[in-house]
Amino acid sequence: MTCNRRTVLKAGVAAAIVATFGSVGPAFAAKPLVIGFSQVGAESEWRTANTVSIKDAAKKDGITLKFADAQQRQENQVKAIRSFIAQRVDIIAFSPVVESGWDTVLREAKAAKIPVILTDRAVNVTDPSLYVTFIGSDFIEEGRLAARWLLERAKKTPDATFNIVELQGTVGSAPAIDRQKGFAEIIAGNPKLKIIRSQTGDFTRTKGKEVMEAFLKAEGKKINVLYAHNDDMAIGAIQAIEEAGMKPGKDILVISIDGVRGAFQAMVAGKMNVTVECNPLFGPQLMQIARDVAANKPVPKRITVQEGVFPAEVAAKEFPNRKY
Ligand code: AHR
Numbered sequence: 005m006t007c008n009r010r011t012v013l014k015a016g017v018a019a020a021i022v023a024t025f026g027s028v029g030p031a032f033a034a035k036p037l038v039i040g041f042s043q044v045g046a047e048s049e050w051r052t053a054n055t056v057s058i059k060d061a062a063k064k065d066g067i068t069l070k071f072a073d074a075q076q077r078q079e080n081q082v083k084a085i086r087s088f089i090a091q092r093v094d095i096i097a098f099s100p101v102v103e104s105g106w107d108t109v110l111r112e113a114k115a116a117k118i119p120v121i122l123t124d125r126a127v128n129v130t131d132p133s134l135y136v137t138f139i140g141s142d143f144i145e146e147g148r149l150a151a152r153w154l155l156e157r158a159k160k161t162p163d164a165t166f167n168i169v170e171l172q173g174t175v176g177s178a179p180a181i182d183r184q185k186g187f188a189e190i191i192a193g194n195p196k197l198k199i200i201r202s203q204t205g206d207f208t209r210t211k212g213k214e215v216m217e218a219f220l221k222a223e224g225k226k227i228n229v230l231y232a233h234n235d236d237m238a239i240g241a242i243q244a245i246e247e248a249g250m251k252p253g254k255d256i257l258v259i260s261i262d263g264v265r266g267a268f269q270a271m272v273a274g275k276m277n278v279t280v281e282c283n284p285l286f287g288p289q290l291m292q293i294a295r296d297v298a299a300n301k302p303v304p305k306r307i308t309v310q311e312g313v314f315p316a317e318v319a320a321k322e323f324p325n326r327k328y
Contacts, residue, residue, distance in 0.1 A: 037298055038068045040088030042098035044125070045076040047174075047207045048236040049264040053328030054099075054124065054284035061287030067294070076174065076206070078102055082109045089116045095294045099124040099140075102176035110134035119297050123290060125178040132305070136297050139290055139307040141282045143179045147186020149280045149313050150231060150259050151197075157257065157277075158196055165195075166228045166257075169219045170202040171212055171241060173233040179282075180204065183233045183261060200226065205237040212237025216244035225250075232260045235267040235279055242275050253277055253316070263314055265326050271319035281311040284328055 039062065043055055055071075062069035070093060072084035078101045088096050089112055096118050100106060106127045113120050114134055122138040129135070158166055170187075173180030184202075191197040201219050205212040212232060219227060230245075230252075232238035238260035245252040252258050252275040260267055263281035270276035286309050296303050314322055 036066055036068045037095065037294060038070065038091075038093045039095045039097055039294055040070045040072070040084070040091065040093040041123075042072045042074055042081045042084040042088075042096075044099050044101050045074055047076055048209075048234055048262070049266055049328070050234060050236070050262045050282065050284050053264070054287075057285045057287030057328075058123075058290060059287070061291045064288075065291045065295075067291055074101060076101055078105060085109050085113060089113055089118060092116070093118060094298050095119055095121060097121040097123055097290060097294065100127050100178070101125075101174065103128040103178050103181065104176065107131070107134070121290065121293060121297065123286070124284075127178075137293060137303045137305055137307060139286055139293060140309065141179075141311060142308050143182030143282075144186040144189075146179075146261050146280045146282055146311070147183035147188075148190050149186075150183070150261060150278070151187040151190035153278045153280075153313065153315065154197065154229065154231075154257070154259060155190065155194070158194075164228075166197050167200045167223070167226050168197060168229040168231055169216070169223065169227050170199050171205040171215055171230065171232040171237040172202060173204065173207045173237075175204050175206075177207075179207075179261075180233055187231060199231075205232070205240070207234050207236060209236045209240035212240030213244045214240075216241035217248075220244060220248045220250075225255075227256055229257045229259065232258070234282075235260045235262040235264045235270075238276060238279075239266050239270060242270060246275075251275075263312075263326070264328055265323070268314070268319050268323045268326055271314070271316040272323060274316070276316065278313065278315045280313050283309045283311050 074080035107129050120135040122135050124140040203215050205215045238258055242252040245256055258276040259278050261280045263279045267279040
């Protein structure tokens with residue numbers, strides 16, 4: 005009898021919820037997932053596309069995103085993560101400016117039982133259980149792909165040697181470390197390919213231009229190749245090459261990474277030779293992983309996004325398909 009009354013009562017409550025919200029389950033489960041996300045900054049076209057992808061995906065999925073821009077400073081990211089812990093968000097996600105120095109704050113997140121998802125850039129921590137998963141690119145492979153393009157190009161002029169200048173990304177960041185490593189690995193032992201200068205341009209156009217100006221001042225016409233760790237620095241450097249009275253893409257081969265629309269425009273204009281894709285549009289994937297993590301479902305420790313290589317020859321055809 006009691007049992008029957010309870011059943012009737014439950015059915016009544018459910019009916020009222022259905023009348024109000026349209027269904028039973030979601031009305032009870034409707035507390036939106038809250039993600040605290042700390043972004044590196046707004047240093048490049050790539051980063052802007054990545055931020056838009058993450059914000060749009062959260063909005064579309066009804067996820068509350070607390071977004072913090074670190075302006076390329078690790079201390080700002082540490083502050084943001086601590087604030088997310090204090091706010092008791094469900095998940096913390098972040099793209100670390102640099103690889104090292106995260107153990108303490110990640111231990112604090114773990115002690116607060118808040119799962120951490122790394123996006124785009126990896127960290128160097130002693131205890132891998134401090135984060136649940138990483139979603140992003142294989143930066144070492146991107147460096148290798150850039151160098152392999154140059155190797156193929158070098159085969160066309162067997163007698164020529166190639167003096168390379170390298171514009172590195174932010175010092176201590178995973179993409180700078182790995183893209184340098186991958187490129188060096190492929191050209192190692194090849195007497196025709198030599199890096200004559202290497203310096204950081206901090207992933208920005210302004211710095212890329214500035215450092216390229218310094219390279220040109222020091223080495224002038226000795227430079228045959230520019231390898232830039234991202235398109236923004238390459239675009240800045242292209243300006244410096246032109247201002248020095250040389251032709252980017254011809255006098256100096258320009259090899260870069262990201263695949264942003266600006267790089268495709270430069271390739272169509274004959275000023276850049278190749279860009280290796282680094283895909284920033286993983287917002288929807290991140291939201292899915294965050295939901296899985298929140299639901300305690302197992303997720304892979306590393307999720308790598310798919311990418312391609314785009315030489316200048318295909319730029320005009322590919323340009324209309326570019327989404328960032
Ligand atoms: O971490 C990804 C890198 O960061 C992108 O290649 C670059 O453009 C960005 O600033």
